[in-house]
Amino acid sequence: MRNRERLTRWLIAGPPWLYLLLLFVAPTLIMVAASFGWPGVEGGLAPLWYRDAQGLHFDLTLDNYINLAATSLYGWLFLKSLVYAVVVTLCCLILAYPLALTIARSPKRWRDALLLLVILPFWSNFLVRIYAWMIILGPQAGLSRLVNGALGWLHMAPVALLFSPFAVLIGLVYVHLPFMILPLYANLEKHDPALLDAARDLGARPWQCFWQITFPLSRPGVIAGAILVFIPALGAFAVPDILGGTRGIMIGNVIKMQFLEARDWPFGSALSIVMTLLVLALTAAAAWAARRAGGRIYA
Amino acid sequence: MPVLDIRNASRWFGDLSAVHDVSLQIEAGEFFTLLGPSGCGKTTLLRLIAGFEPLDQGQIFLGGRDMSSFPPEARPIHTVFQSYALFPHMSVAENIGFPLRMRSVSRAEIQARVREALDDVQLPQMAGRYPDELSGGQRQRVAIARALIDQPEILLLDEPLAALDLKLREQMRMELIKLQQEVGITFVYVTHDQSEALALSHRIAVMNEGKVIQVDVPDRIYEFPINRFVADFIGTCNLIDAVVAAVDGPIVQLLADGLGTVRAHIEQAVQPGQAGVLALRPEKLRIDHDHAPAPGENCFAGVIRHQLYLGDVTRYMVQLEGGVTLEALLPNAAAGGGSSFEIGDQVQLAWHDRAGRFLNA
Numbered sequence: 001m002r003n004r005e006r007l008t009r010w011l012i013a014g015p016p017w018l019y020l021l022l023l024f025v026a027p028t029l030i031m032v033a034a035s036f037g038w039p040g041v042e043g044g045l046a047p048l049w050y051r052d053a054q055g056l057h058f059d060l061t062l063d064n065y066i067n068l069a070a071t072s073l074y075g076w077l078f079l080k081s082l083v084y085a086v087v088v089t090l091c092c093l094i095l096a097y098p099l100a101l102t103i104a105r106s107p108k109r110w111r112d113a114l115l116l117l118v119i120l121p122f123w124s125n126f127l128v129r130i131y132a133w134m135i136i137l138g139p140q141a142g143l144s145r146l147v148n149g150a151l152g153w154l155h156m157a158p159v160a161l162l163f164s165p166f167a168v169l170i171g172l173v174y175v176h177l178p179f180m181i182l183p184l185y186a187n188l189e190k191h192d193p194a195l196l197d198a199a200r201d202l203g204a205r206p207w208q209c210f211w212q213i214t215f216p217l218s219r220p221g222v223i224a225g226a227i228l229v230f231i232p233a234l235g236a237f238a239v240p241d242i243l244g245g246t247r248g249i250m251i252g253n254v255i256k257m258q259f260l261e262a263r264d265w266p267f268g269s270a271l272s273i274v275m276t277l278l279v280l281a282l283t284a285a286a287a288w289a290a291r292r293a294g295g296r297i298y299a
Numbered sequence: 300m301p302v303l304d305i306r307n308a309s310r311w312f313g314d315l316s317a318v319h320d321v322s323l324q325i326e327a328g329e330f331f332t333l334l335g336p337s338g339c340g341k342t343t344l345l346r347l348i349a350g351f352e353p354l355d356q357g358q359i360f361l362g363g364r365d366m367s368s369f370p371p372e373a374r375p376i377h378t379v380f381q382s383y384a385l386f387p388h389m390s391v392a393e394n395i396g397f398p399l400r401m402r403s404v405s406r407a408e409i410q411a412r413v414r415e416a417l418d419d420v421q422l423p424q425m426a427g428r429y430p431d432e433l434s435g436g437q438r439q440r441v442a443i444a445r446a447l448i449d450q451p452e453i454l455l456l457d458e459p460l461a462a463l464d465l466k467l468r469e470q471m472r473m474e475l476i477k478l479q480q481e482v483g484i485t486f487v488y489v490t491h492d493q494s495e496a497l498a499l500s501h502r503i504a505v506m507n508e509g510k511v512i513q514v515d516v517p518d519r520i521y522e523f524p525i526n527r528f529v530a531d532f533i534g535t536c537n538l539i540d541a542v543v544a545a546v547d548g549p550i551v552q553l554l555a556d557g558l559g560t561v562r563a564h565i566e567q568a569v570q571p572g573q574a575g576v577l578a579l580r581p582e583k584l585r586i587d588h589d590h591a592p593a594p595g596e597n598c599f600a601g602v603i604r605h606q607l608y609l610g611d612v613t614r615y616m617v618q619l620e621g622g623v624t625l626e627a628l629l630p631n632a633a634a635g636g637g638s639s640f641e642i643g644d645q646v647q648l649a650w651h652d653r654a655g656r657f658l659n660a
Contacts, residue, residue: 198386
């Protein structure tokens with residue numbers, strides 16, 4: 001009986017542990033090891049150790065990290081990507097909140113249909129949607145003509161919308177918006193409407209109801225959405241590749257280039273590790289700040 | 300002048316008339332109860348008073364002012380919700396201080412008044428706790444303290460005791476009565492629990508299907524129900540279909556189904572031949588082994604069919620010779636304990652002429 005219980009427990013708990021180990025811990029360890037290696041003669045990764053008559057020798061270096069720290073360009077790119085990711089997260093929050101609130105407060109029978117509309121774009125290919133933005137922002141498209149017409153009327157120089165930081169931000173916000181809407185909706189939908197009745201009853205005007213009740217209660221949703229948007233936005237490379245041109249490059253593009261074009265895997269690994277540590281540090285700082293700000297995160 | 304004057308208030312939800320042409324005058328300082336089965340419109344009426352629902356027809360005056368253009372936050376009316384609706388992300392002190400914060404009262408004054416309010420509800424140590432760390436009774440006290448802190452003119456209470464267990468409920472009844480006397484604020488209380496309504500209220504409005512059926516003080520509601528619905532809803536009542544045979548002042552002679560000729564009391568004028576219902580409260584009936592009928596009394600022979608021993612009292616089901624079965628409630632007064640009659644006992648069931656009421660169906 002006890003053995004069967006233990007077996008059941010392992011059968012249930014085993015697979016998640018196994019795939020965490022296989023798909024998360026192991027690759028991370030490989031990446032950490034690679035970041036201390038040398039690039040191979042033909043690119044890729046040189047062997048991390050070799051064996052000769054004297055025994056086993058490790059062939060490791062700190063060069064990748066030294067190189068990274070010594071070149072200010074990488075620091076600037078990290079900083080730029082960080083700023084982009086913050087702006088994208090804020091834009092997503094501002095755009096997603098009213099939408100999530102509207103869906104959460106609409107009649108129950110409409111909610112699923114409205115939510116489906118949010119997810120619908122996922123059904124077409126990511127690249128196709130980004131190329132669509134290329135056309136929308138292109139110099140011949142109506143939007144560019146309208147903007148440049150207005151600028152010309154104000155005697156200002158025309159601008160290119162495509163291949164600019166602006167295009168990258170639009171693309172990133174567009175791609176990540178649903179990841180903000182869904183956790184926000186999941187949170188807002190659970191709010192007890194009696195709380196808003198109570199707040200109004202006790203003298204709160206509608207906007208006070210929002211800032212005193214709805215927003216503080218939605219904090220777990222805001223945090224979840226921010227994490228889901230911020231982290232992928234920080235490491236984005238496809239959107240800046242397609243929409244950003246040379247000025248729109250982000251740290252993700254550099255990492256991708258190290259692996260695919262420069263074939264310098266150790267340096268790409270070092271960049272990845274630094275970014276992972278950066279995300280961890282920021283998340284920890286945010287969690288610490290949230291706790292210090294007092295009040296409880298109510299889920 | 301009544302503090303709350305509801306005139307011909309109506310509210311529809313689609314085809315459903317949730318509140319239908321309700322007029323009520325509630326006096327200042329009164330403990331007024333809206334009593335009715337679920338779905339009778341009492342909660343909708345409460346929401347109309349609070350301002351959560353718009354009136355489709357009629358008007359509500361508070362202290363002589365028409366409230367229809369006032370949103371809920373502008374009405375000097377607060378509500379204690381059935382679920383208490385305490386803000387889960389705020390501490391007890393922040394919850395209680397909320398109405399003052401919304402009125403931009405100074406921080407120091409809020410602090411002082413919240414401390415005072417916490418003392419009043421005997422929760423001075425709970426200021427820093429959060430609602431999910433409180434017991435049901437404590438939550439209810441916090442909800443009441445929060446609703447009373449800026450002294451509204453009217454406090455609405457939507458079944459505030461429904462979520463509590465029986466012992467606590469009875470204790471809170473006492474506290475509510477005491478509290479209402481202390482603060483002197485008009486209470487409008489919604490409940491489906493008739494014993495709660497009888498125990499707490501100065502006056503009760505019995506509602507059914509969106510309409511007010513009867514408004515009166517508790518003992519009048521209990522002793523002189525206006526129709527079959529009120530008699531049946533309030534307490535337990537033997538109800539027997541009957542036809543008026545003769546009228547003799549406040550006493551009528553009835554021909555009751557399965558009973559025969561019986562005398563009963565009337566409040567409203569009736570005509571011979573009129574059909575209605577004889578209402579008999581179980582505690583007004585007397586059971587004896589043999590009994591000589593006295594003048595002014597109805598007396599019938601019967602057999603005890605069932606009994607429910609409840610400790611302090613016993614409920615007996617007595618089948619009479621005419622066929623009808625009546626319920627009688629007797630205190631277990633015997634010093635030796637136990638109930639006084641056994642199933643199968645041949646007994647006489649008697650009650651005073653004035654104990655039975657003839658009601659319109």
